[in-house]
Amino acid sequence: MTQAEVGRxxxxxxxxxxxxxxxxxxxxxxxxxxxxxxxxxILVGEDAASQVYVRNKVKACxxxxxxxxxxxxxxxxxxxxxxxxxxxxxxxxxxxGILVQMPLPKHIDxxxxxETIATAKDVDGYSTLSAGELLTGSPGxxxxxxxxxxxLIASTGIVLRGKHAVVIGRSNTVGKxxxxxxxxxxxxxxxxxxxxxxxxxxxxQADVVVAAVGRRNVLTAGMVKPGAIxxxxxxxxxxxxxxxxxxxxxGVQKVAGFITPVPGGVGPMTITMLLVNTLEAAERVxxxx
Ligand code: NAP
Numbered sequence: 273m274t275q276a277e278v279g280r281x282x283x284x285x286x287x288x289x290x291x292x293x294x295x296x297x298x299x300x301x302x303x304x305x306x307x308x309x310x311x312x313x314i315l316v317g318e319d320a321a322s323q324v325y326v327r328n329k330v331k332a333c334x335x336x337x338x339x340x341x342x343x344x345x346x347x348x349x350x351x352x353x354x355x356x357x358x359x360x361x362x363x364x365x366x367x368x369g370i371l372v373q374m375p376l377p378k379h380i381d382x383x384x385x386x387e388t389i390a391t392a393k394d395v396d397g398y399s400t401l402s403a404g405e406l407l408t409g410s411p412g413x414x415x416x417x418x419x420x421x422x423x424l425i426a427s428t429g430i431v432l433r434g435k436h437a438v439v440i441g442r443s444n445t446v447g448k449x450x451x452x453x454x455x456x457x458x459x460x461x462x463x464x465x466x467x468x469x470x471x472x473x474x475x476x477q478a479d480v481v482v483a484a485v486g487r488r489n490v491l492t493a494g495m496v497k498p499g500a501i502x503x504x505x506x507x508x509x510x511x512x513x514x515x516x517x518x519x520x521x522x523g524v525q526k527v528a529g530f531i532t533p534v535p536g537g538v539g540p541m542t543i544t545m546l547l548v549n550t551l552e553a554a555e556r557v558x559x560x561x
Contacts, residue, residue, distance in 0.1 A: 279525045282424050282503075282532045288540040291423070295547045296336045302554055303337065305561075309554035310339035311369040311395065311546070312361045316354065316380065317347040322373045329371065332543045338550060339366060351380045355388050362390040368557065369395030369550035392556070395549035398445060406452050413549045418450035420541025421482055421503045422457070428501055428530045430479075432457040438475050440464045440491065440518070441484035446505055450482050471495065483518035493523035502528040505538050 299309050311333050315326045326342065333340035343357065354372075361367050370393045376382050386394075391401045397415040405412025414422075425432065437459040441447035451461045462474050472495035475481050483491050484505035496502060506518030517534030525531050532538055 279528060280428075280530050281525075282427060282501075282530050282537065284420075284424060284532060284537040284540045287423065287427050288544040291544050292332070292336055292547065295544070295551055298551055298555075299337045302551070302558055305558060307554050307558040308337075308339045308366075309369075309551050310341070310367045311371065311550045312341040312343065312364075312367045313371050313373065314343045314345070314354070314357065315373045316345045316349050317377050319373075319375065322375070326373050329543055329546060332547060333550070336547055338547065341367065347377045349377075349380075351384065354380060354385060358385065358388045362388075362393060365557075367393065368553035369393050369546075371396050371546065393553060395546060395553055397449070397549070403444070403449070406449055409456060413553070414453060414545070415445055415449045416545040416549065417446050417484075417505060417538060417542045418453055418482075419545040419548075420538055421450060421505065422453050423545070424503055424532055424538065424541060425480060425501055430501060430530075432459040432480070435459045435479040436462070436477055437480040437482070438462045438464060438478035439482045439484065440468075440471065440475070441482075441486075441505070443484065446484040450484065450505075454480070454482075485518045487518060488516060489520045490518040491524060492520045493527050496524050496527045498527050499529035500527075502531040503538065504532050504534050506534065507539070 302309060313326055313329055315322055330340050330342045361370050370389045372385050374382060386398045394402045395413055397413040402412045406414060437454040439447050439451045442463050442465045451463050454461050464471055464474055475495045476497055478497060478500055480501045482503045486506055488508045502519055502524055504517035504519040508516050510516045515535050
């Protein structure tokens with residue numbers, strides 16, 4: 273990487289806009305062929321953050337010309353009732369993707385809920401089968417957040433083959449699938465977590481660092497190799513209550529080659545990749561041209 277590339281911002285909002293324009297065109301083309309891509313979003317309970325996420329997802333669908341159904345239920349909804357609703361959506365030909373917003377109320381088992389969604393409609397990519405498809409390199413649905421991170425990395429023009437990537441965090445929804453996607457692109461991957469000794473020793477060797485922890489300042493300037501790509505998945509609040517990531521942005525920007533901001537980096541891409549997965553789910557059921 274050249275000196276001129278140091279600290280270049282990867283703009284998730286701009287990339288999202290670009291991708292959503294393409295999604296809208298593909299959705300319109302598919303609709304003209306009689307298959308309008310449709311997403312069902314289910315929210316159970318009153319979690320304030322979830323309500324915002326769900327609203328944003330439904331609006332993004334509408335803006336891109338996708339059909340969307342939003343179902344909101346009281347916390348009193350039973351697990352059996354929720355599963356029955358998911359099964360009905362599994363059978364509904366107007367619906368190509370189903371998303372159940374997490375977290376669910378305590379009396380509902382998220383694993384059972386996720387496993388009830390038909391694999392062909394699992395646009396969040398959270399089910400065991402979807403995870404297995406990612407692991408084995410079969411065509412399935414990639415979880416939206418790490419999928420969005422891959423697009424952000426690709427937008428730098430840097431090829432991952434032979435690069436060393438370090439993922440900080442090993443959750444089933446972000447860290448682990450992120451590592452698998454980087455591996456699929458022929459990066460050499462290290463996964464770090466809360467028991468990793470000397471995190472900085474690992475990250476200092478990385479050409480790409482993805483931080484997905486949920487803790488401020490996990491990655492600081494002294495832990496980053498000059499010129500590295502830094503992707504910040506974290507969503508935290510700073511002392512003034514403002515949204516911030518896991519990365520000490522001001523410090524790391526001076527060392528990194530490319531860096532995503534928070535907000536305006538990974539966040540918008542997560543919703544964009546949900547639209548991509550829904551569109552692809554619909555394209556798979558449409559008759560070939
Ligand atoms: P999670 O399930 O809590 O996982 C956090 C991971 O970080 C765990 O694997 C944990 O290790 C590891 N960790 C904790 N402390 C660490 C430390 N000091 N050093 C190294 N690793 C450490 O969280 P998640 O669901 O993956 O989400 C991570 C962050 O991304 C959160 O801030 C979340 O809000 C954000 N997020 C953002 C988006 C978006 O669209 N922007 C989407 C999803 C998530 P152990 O496994 O050892 O406990």
